[in-house]
Amino acid sequence: MKLTWLLLALMIVVGCGGGARQVSAPARPSGKGEEVASxxxxxxxxxxxxxxxxxxxxxxxxxxxxxxxxxxxxxxxxxxxxxxxxxxxxxxxxxxxxxxxxxxxxxxxxxxxxxxxxxxxxxxxxxGMPYSTRQITYGPGDNIKGRYSLAGNEIVFQSNRDGNWEIYRMPVEGANAVRLTYDPGDDLSPDFSPDGRLIVFASTRGASGKQNSGEKQRSLYQMNAADGSRVKRLVANKYDNWNPVHSPKGGWLVFVSDRDDQRDLDYGGRQSDLFIYALADSSLQRFTHGFGDKSAPFVNLAGDMIYYINNVNGDFEIYEQGVRETSGHRLLFEGGPKGSPQCSDDGKWLVYFEKNQNNFDLYIHRRESGQTERLTAHPAMDTFPCLQRQGSKIIFTSNRSGSYQLFEIDLKTPTTREELAAGLSHLLSASKTTAD
Known part of the structure; x- marks a missing residue:
């Protein structure tokens, strides 16, 4: 099924060129420690x-x-x-x-x-196939941008299986997905509240005004996670609001908006920044400042640090910023443009996707050693990673099966010989096709 503008926007956002990625991989030791001359x-x-x-x-x-x-x-x-x-x-x-x-x-x-x-x-x-990977959705249509509940036992995602983007919920271990939204508008980028009872999402529903390209702006909504009832609009604006993410500690969420850029530009042309929305009193506070588009926010488990991407230097790079700080710190910038950074519970490593040699793959960066490990090496597009809080798994979106579906990596389960052989055979077939 052909994807709508949402996935195409991903290509635009991180579609800048990127050089070859140098990734840390263990070399096989000689076992004798002999010098080359000897x-x-x-x-x-x-x-x-x-x-x-x-x-x-x-x-x-x-x-x-x-x-x-x-x-x-x-x-x-x-x-x-x-x-x-x-x-x-x-x-x-x-x-x-x-x-x-x-x-x-x-x-x-x-x-x-x-x-x-x-x-x-x-x-x-x-x-770049170090861990076992399994497919968890199979269609129909495209199923993308999965997010774990804080407990890690459920996922919520968006799917266009019924014609337009709607929100679905399902157990991690697999079962029939429960449809939560029924609206002719596009319902996008869902995220669980810390207690798992609510879901926040972006939507074009009810949008009457259109931006210069003809695309409708998005507002932010909240609904019951169990059945999609009690839908409540949280943030509306004549400009665009998207990618809402709850703080694990509760009380507020962070999202992306171009509301403070008043220039009359085409859709996607205005500068985006991060904003914090307080759930108790509906107050808004701008979180990021300065030049560059900021997007893809993620809040650490302690609720005191926000990770995001910023293209102030050209390509999208990964930044971190304390919730009480007024400016971000550039964290990862080597290699190609990056997206969807997420931090482990202990803050020791980050997972994200990166574009290199016209392909998107997932990576882990370990902060103490400074080493980067490639998690996927598929010719398809692997994007939108989400970490399982207090767990060992990563859910991500990939079109490796044809349509866009959700897959899961288990960092505690090394890839088997059979899985590796199958993956290499697929890569070999793709490399021969490219060469032809």
């Missing part, structure tokens, strides 16, 4: 020493001398054609060079060997 001497002394050539190739990969590394692995395989460390090393060097088709074929060759178990986590980390 290894070269070993190889010269005994050219048929396949283990020495593998160790030398691994050291050359660390030095980013990939052509030399491939040559060493090739020589090792001439001596011992079934030597798995040589096959893995060769594929890893080719992958780092960007030669994806032969690299993926090499990884699959390793996985097909009976002794492949030690190489499964190494290959998974290299290609």
């Amino acid at each position: 290894l070269r001497k070993r190889v010269l002394k005994n050219p048929t020493d396949a283990e020495a050539r593998v160790a030398l190739g691994e050291e050359l990969i660390r030095l980013r001398k990939f052509d030399e590394a491939v040559a060493q692995f090739d020589s090792a395989l001439l001596q011992r054609p079934a030597l798995l460390p040589a096959k893995f090393g060769r594929a890893a060097a080719l992958y780092q060079q960007g030669q994806k088709t032969p690299a993926l074929s090499g990884f699959l060759d390793v996985l097909n060997a009976p002794e492949s178990a030690p190489f499964v986590p190494l290959i998974a980390a290299t290609v």
Whole structure:
């Protein structure tokens, strides 16, 4: 089913160019700690020493001398054609060079060997498939932007299965989804209240005025999570309001609006900022200031920090800002444009999506080590991650099955050999199609 302007807007928002992403992935240790010079001497002394050539190739990969590394692995395989460390090393060097088709074929060759178990986590980390992933919605239509309840046992999402965007709720473990809204307008971006009893969402319902492009502006609404009853409008404006998110501590929500930019510009052209809405007295307070579009807010578990994206420097980058602070701090800016940042409960890592080489994938950034781990490596578009509070799972939106559906990653469950082989086969097919 063709997507409406909502998903197209995503491409516009983070559709700027982005370079190749350098991601931390564990290299296979040589186990001997030998320097390159010593290894070269070993190889010269005994050219048929396949283990020495593998160790030398691994050291050359660390030095980013990939052509030399491939040559060493090739020589090792001439001596011992079934030597798995040589096959893995060769594929890893080719992958780092960007030669994806032969690299993926090499990884699959390793996985097909009976002794492949030690190489499964190494290959998974290299290609960005470290954890088990399952599909949790299957249509009809597109099902996107899933959010966990604070308890982590339910999700709420938007779906166009009935013709336009409506809000649905379902258990995480899978069951029939319950439709909560019935309106000809588009109901979008739902989020649970901390106690799970209410859902806040954006909607074009009741919008009479239109912006210059013809798109209707969005207002914010609240309804009962159980059955969609008692719908109440919270925020309305002649401009646009979207992406409402509750504070886990309750009492307020943060959302995005272009209400303070009075320029007569086309839809999406005005500057967006974050605003805080107090549920007790309906008061509004502008949270972000300065140049740049701010969007995709997320409130940490303690309720004292807000994460968001800002394109003041060109691409969308990730910022954090204390709820009592007047300006944000740039947090993640290397690589391509980013979206939907979310922070772990302990504040030690962030998950987000990023565009690189015309593709969108999910990443984790660990703040203490400064390392970034790629969570998905699919040729499809993987976006809108949502962390399970006090849990280990991430729900996200992807079109890897054709239409846009919800998928879930479990950070406590490493990917299996079978899952990895299936994923690599899909990537290999896609890389051959692209090459053709």
